[in-house]
Amino acid sequence: MARHLLRTSLQYGAVLFAAIVLNFALPRLAPGDAIDYLLPPEQAGALTPEQRTAVLDRFGLDDAVPEQFRRYVTGIARGDLLVSVRFGRPVTSLLRERVGWTLLLVGGALALSTLIGAALGFRSAWRRGTRADTGTLGAVMFLDALPPFFVGMMLLLAFSVGLGWFPSYGAVSATDEQGLQLVLEVLKRAVLPMATLTVAGLGPMYLIARSALVSELQEDYVLMAEAKGLSDRQVRRHAARNALLPVSTVALVGLGTLVGGAAVVESVFSYPGLGRLIYESVLARDYPVLQGAFLLLIVTIVIANLLNDLAYPLLDPRVRKRRS
Amino acid sequence: MTLAEVDPQRATAGTGRGPGPSEVADRLRRGRAPRGAGRTMAIIGAGLVAACVLVALLAPWIAIHSPTEPSGTPFARPSSAHPLGTNDVGQDLFAQLVFGARVSLVIGLGAAAVALVVGGLVAVVAGYYRGPIEAVLMRLVDLMLGFPFLVLVIVLAAFFGRGLWTTIAVIATVLWARPARILRSQVLKLRELDHVVAARAMGASGLWVMGRHILPRIAPLGAAQFVRAANVAVTLEASLAFLGLGDANRLSWGTMLYFANARSAFLTDAWRWWVAPAGLALTTVILGLAFLSYAIEEWADPRLRRPAPRPVRRRALPPLAESAEDAPALELSGLVVDYRLAGSAIRAVDEVDLVVHRGRILGLVGESGSGKTTIALTVAGVLRPPARVVAGTLALAGRELGRPARPVVAPFRGRQVALVPQAAMNALNPAYPVLAQLVEAARLTRGAAEATTRATELLERVGLPASRHRSFPHELSGGMRQRAVIAMALVNDPALLVADEPASGLDVVTRAQVLKLLLELRDQMHLGVLLVSHDLPTISRLADDLAVMYAGRIVERGPAAQVSSSPKHPYTRALFSAFPALHGERRPLASLPGEVPDLTRVPEGCRFGPRCPDAVEECRTGDPALEDVGSGGHEVACLLRRTP
Ligand code: SF4
Numbered sequence: 015m016a017r018h019l020l021r022t023s024l025q026y027g028a029v030l031f032a033a034i035v036l037n038f039a040l041p042r043l044a045p046g047d048a049i050d051y052l053l054p055p056e057q058a059g060a061l062t063p064e065q066r067t068a069v070l071d072r073f074g075l076d077d078a079v080p081e082q083f084r085r086y087v088t089g090i091a092r093g094d095l096l097v098s099v100r101f102g103r104p105v106t107s108l109l110r111e112r113v114g115w116t117l118l119l120v121g122g123a124l125a126l127s128t129l130i131g132a133a134l135g136f137r138s139a140w141r142r143g144t145r146a147d148t149g150t151l152g153a154v155m156f157l158d159a160l161p162p163f164f165v166g167m168m169l170l171l172a173f174s175v176g177l178g179w180f181p182s183y184g185a186v187s188a189t190d191e192q193g194l195q196l197v198l199e200v201l202k203r204a205v206l207p208m209a210t211l212t213v214a215g216l217g218p219m220y221l222i223a224r225s226a227l228v229s230e231l232q233e234d235y236v237l238m239a240e241a242k243g244l245s246d247r248q249v250r251r252h253a254a255r256n257a258l259l260p261v262s263t264v265a266l267v268g269l270g271t272l273v274g275g276a277a278v279v280e281s282v283f284s285y286p287g288l289g290r291l292i293y294e295s296v297l298a299r300d301y302p303v304l305q306g307a308f309l310l311l312i313v314t315i316v317i318a319n320l321l322n323d324l325a326y327p328l329l330d331p332r333v334r335k336r337r338s
Numbered sequence: 339m340t341l342a343e344v345d346p347q348r349a350t351a352g353t354g355r356g357p358g359p360s361e362v363a364d365r366l367r368r369g370r371a372p373r374g375a376g377r378t379m380a381i382i383g384a385g386l387v388a389a390c391v392l393v394a395l396l397a398p399w400i401a402i403h404s405p406t407e408p409s410g411t412p413f414a415r416p417s418s419a420h421p422l423g424t425n426d427v428g429q430d431l432f433a434q435l436v437f438g439a440r441v442s443l444v445i446g447l448g449a450a451a452v453a454l455v456v457g458g459l460v461a462v463v464a465g466y467y468r469g470p471i472e473a474v475l476m477r478l479v480d481l482m483l484g485f486p487f488l489v490l491v492i493v494l495a496a497f498f499g500r501g502l503w504t505t506i507a508v509i510a511t512v513l514w515a516r517p518a519r520i521l522r523s524q525v526l527k528l529r530e531l532d533h534v535v536a537a538r539a540m541g542a543s544g545l546w547v548m549g550r551h552i553l554p555r556i557a558p559l560g561a562a563q564f565v566r567a568a569n570v571a572v573t574l575e576a577s578l579a580f581l582g583l584g585d586a587n588r589l590s591w592g593t594m595l596y597f598a599n600a601r602s603a604f605l606t607d608a609w610r611w612w613v614a615p616a617g618l619a620l621t622t623v624i625l626g627l628a629f630l631s632y633a634i635e636e637w638a639d640p641r642l643r644r645p646a647p648r649p650v651r652r653r654a655l656p657p658l659a660e661s662a663e664d665a666p667a668l669e670l671s672g673l674v675v676d677y678r679l680a681g682s683a684i685r686a687v688d689e690v691d692l693v694v695h696r697g698r699i700l701g702l703v704g705e706s707g708s709g710k711t712t713i714a715l716t717v718a719g720v721l722r723p724p725a726r727v728v729a730g731t732l733a734l735a736g737r738e739l740g741r742p743a744r745p746v747v748a749p750f751r752g753r754q755v756a757l758v759p760q761a762a763m764n765a766l767n768p769a770y771p772v773l774a775q776l777v778e779a780a781r782l783t784r785g786a787a788e789a790t791t792r793a794t795e796l797l798e799r800v801g802l803p804a805s806r807h808r809s810f811p812h813e814l815s816g817g818m819r820q821r822a823v824i825a826m827a828l829v830n831d832p833a834l835l836v837a838d839e840p841a842s843g844l845d846v847v848t849r850a851q852v853l854k855l856l857l858e859l860r861d862q863m864h865l866g867v868l869l870v871s872h873d874l875p876t877i878s879r880l881a882d883d884l885a886v887m888y889a890g891r892i893v894e895r896g897p898a899a900q901v902s903s904s905p906k907h908p909y910t911r912a913l914f915s916a917f918p919a920l921h922g923e924r925r926p927l928a929s930l931p932g933e934v935p936d937l938t939r940v941p942e943g944c945r946f947g948p949r950c951p952d953a954v955e956e957c958r959t960g961d962p963a964l965e966d967v968g969s970g971g972h973e974v975a976c977l978l979r980r981t982p
Contacts, residue, residue, distance in 0.1 A: 297582055
């Protein structure tokens, strides 16, 4: 167990490290001068040579690369990212403000798409080859092929513009609601973006649940479960129990997909999460924010993977033994 | 099981373990086009993708206007001059849609191609050279797979710009890892193939071996990965463009949507000709590619296209009245089972009659593919599609059931007839402790407390120490698992036990113990046992009666003593002379030329004719039926042994 933990931690550590190196390297490798990535374009262009040197000095860009990197890493360790070009505020505080909304959307969508996807997938696997299975398969693949932002636009069109059921903009209203009112308002505004993300996460979940259960159903223990007289329902439970393993792993891959999806979907709904922040930062060339958000997302995903790794033995007794 | 799925040849070669119905089915399917949902999807998918490619190729001829030059008034509604109207600066939206296909497809397919080439190279280098190179490369692959694609692509694109080639490079950067990972495992397998090993041993250069032996073999898998990568790449490009990271001079569908969103086109009804067509065009390509990749995957994994058995409705079970003590545990007559595939059917079991008396063991013996496992599964009520019981009648412990289709026998599973399946060591669910699995079965006929008592009692009877009852299957040895499965089969007091190769995969000592256990249980529980095996010499010492099958038919049967002392059918004699190989597994028919008959082409006349050492001219036309060759019910189906 300890050995295994060590190995996984090392692996995830490597991912983190790579992300940090990438972040560090990008503004320095990308075409143009590093200053162009640290200051708003109009400012960077207007600098006199003396001012340029001053800026380089302030960001430590004239030091040797290893020294720059050391400073960069210690900065991150202190939770001290750069300052947003657009807002003139520390990136850390910006991120803190936005991350909650994305967590709400992505968390909700992940739970929903996993539940719905797994339920549909298991159902399809149990009835594979029937019209119900083929129909569901086709439908889910169609939903999956719709680009998330297109789904978002269509939902917006239908439910906000058309029916007027949901507000089309933002996460809270301009007026200050309190207590239950606030909760309701927040939920109401989260429905459409969350639904969009759920649709985006559904496909992979469904496909993996379906093929996992199909292959479990070919296992000898299923034959035995049938032969000893269990009902179809009991037999299905036997197979589903084991098919949950791949499903739980894919839920994590889904997390990565959804986080990416959030970037586009939040832009459609002007939802003030990390995704929208990324989008705005791209447009405003606010590179420090972009880097900070990227780093935060990587950290989140690494933590989620670690949690899944810890939870895995609970699902699979075989692993429990191998690791102890 | 999985190896057999991937490579049907494997199922029939080697170990002598008889193929299950699935292997028979796979053998049939060899070399056929995908069918069912997969085939429909392949056709639709190819059609959708082809349509988009065609539009892209013919763009200048399809569109009247230029996609970038204003050619009408801003926000014009659709008209004959502008089929989809114009955008905010008067550019023709239809032209943008048509030319957008070019950009979307070039980037999607281009990035997929680059990703495939890079991934393929990494796979070949890593898989072929192994060692530290592989370790480093595969760490890198894992690293890439751990990143969220879209976020990484956004960050890269934000820094490196928005040109066509930059976008292709950026997307390929995040996509190469998956093909690399999948192709590498294939390279690893190929590397160990005999002729590759031989070529290496003869000093062929690495490059030559790769080009000559490895690349051609990973090409199909590469094609599958390409389609998949293209699917993701098109989506990524669209998302990038939608976020404003597309090339403003080369409009793709994603860019169109970006402008539409930025100009709030969907707040007016302009969305109908601005947003919807571009969104649907993207959906078309992505769906087409998804269908294609699903079809390829299904084609590679036959399990995905094997239909499910019809669900068994939960009915009130017929009362399990004490049946007459002297009624046979099993009476089967005229059983015909077909495997239906691709419009044709093969007959795996052809007019078979069997009787198993209580307290006796009937050994059902035959080669792989002879139909013996199919009979076992039919009798146990667990036969799955594509196998289908065409005709026959079944009686269990004196109760007439009629044609033994799966739903007919299902209510009697476990109570009248129990099964110890092939590879019984894997017949326990890895997720639950052994005792729990027995209790679950015992609960079917009694309350919780009693069920636990009963389960414990049986586990003890088969000799599983009490300390292991609550173990998980993986914590037990093969022999212990085997015993647990036998106990589980018997927990509800069946009259008939169907045991399919119950001792395969065990070492010689354990095997003898398990077989001895079967003998004891037969006596203690007054069981009828249908013992299915390919190993005639062993079974003939154990069984009371024998039936020998060949190509779906019984060719000889009778009391075990008589059949083994004077086997009459040439096939039975060949089975007796098969010699034991290493590991105690007998390789049947090592001395017998020819192959197991292909059931799609059953020979004219005697089915055994092509391999029979005694065949005469008459055997080409006459189809021998079982006939008495002596006293005590010894019957043989051979033209030469016919008593005049
Ligand atoms: S009938 Fe002819 S071919 Fe068939 S087993 Fe007898 S001798 Fe051989």
